[in-house]
Amino acid sequence: MNQPTARQAKQFNGIITLTSHAKERLRQRIGIEDIDAGIAWVRTNIERSKRKQNRGHQTHYFTDAYVIVMDGDKVVTVKPSFEANEHSKRLESLIEKEARKFLRLKKAELKKISIAVLETQINFLKAKNPNTIRSITEKLTKLTDEKANLETDIVAMKRAAEGFGVEV
The missing domain is CATH 1.20.20 (F1FO ATP Synthase)
Known part of the structure; x- marks a missing residue:
């Protein structure tokens, strides 16, 4: 399994942006409506992710309950983890x-x-x-x-x- 290193986690110390789809999914699935809180949640969960998988130009970060899909520094979506089911x-x-x-x-x-x-x-x-x-x-x-x-x-x-x- 690919563990994100401290260097990988630090790469997001810059600006993380949320797509409109990601904002909607954070609201629906996590209950976070504030953009800053959503970005903080994403940062924390990327750092805690159990594994990371690159699929083309997207990077998937797997936590116990969710998968965070990133395209560079942009959060594409947040979806329930396959592993949680x-x-x-x-x-x-x-x-x-x-x-x-x-x-x-x-x-x-x-x-x-x-x-x-x-x-x-x-x-x-x-x-x-x-x-x-x-x-x-x-x-x-x-x-x-x-x-x-x-x-x-x-x-x-x-x-x-x-x-x-x-x-x-």
């Missing part, structure tokens, strides 16, 4: 379980493919017949592509799980 916690554990299962299977496949690639490379080095070399080269290309696809799947699953706040 009991159903969400249940889903998070299911996501973690399925992601771990997927990764376990893909890593086992990757290990088998890696061994097959090495064995094929050894056969290639031993081969003398041009037809055999061509055949082994085609097989090696196919295995290498399959290995690359598995590695891509593993990275994609890890990133997808991170999007739900799950570390695998």
Whole structure:
């Protein structure tokens, strides 16, 4: 999890602005109507945030109860935290379980493919017949592509799980 450092928290010692949408959400969800109080609440919660996640040009700060979405020094919105919802916690554990299962299977496949690639490379080095070399080269290309696809799947699953706040 990404903890905001003191330096990151200090970057907001400048001017934080609230969009009209953020002002409305602070009023609806937190009960804060005063702009200065809203900015102070945002500063405090950014400093207390459990983790920080960059999504494109936006930064999401996760607290126990809320997610503060910033675009530079501008507060875009404040929304209830996925982590605060009991159903969400249940889903998070299911996501973690399925992601771990997927990764376990893909890593086992990757290990088998890696061994097959090495064995094929050894056969290639031993081969003398041009037809055999061509055949082994085609097989090696196919295995290498399959290995690359598995590695891509593993990275994609890890990133997808991170999007739900799950570390695998």
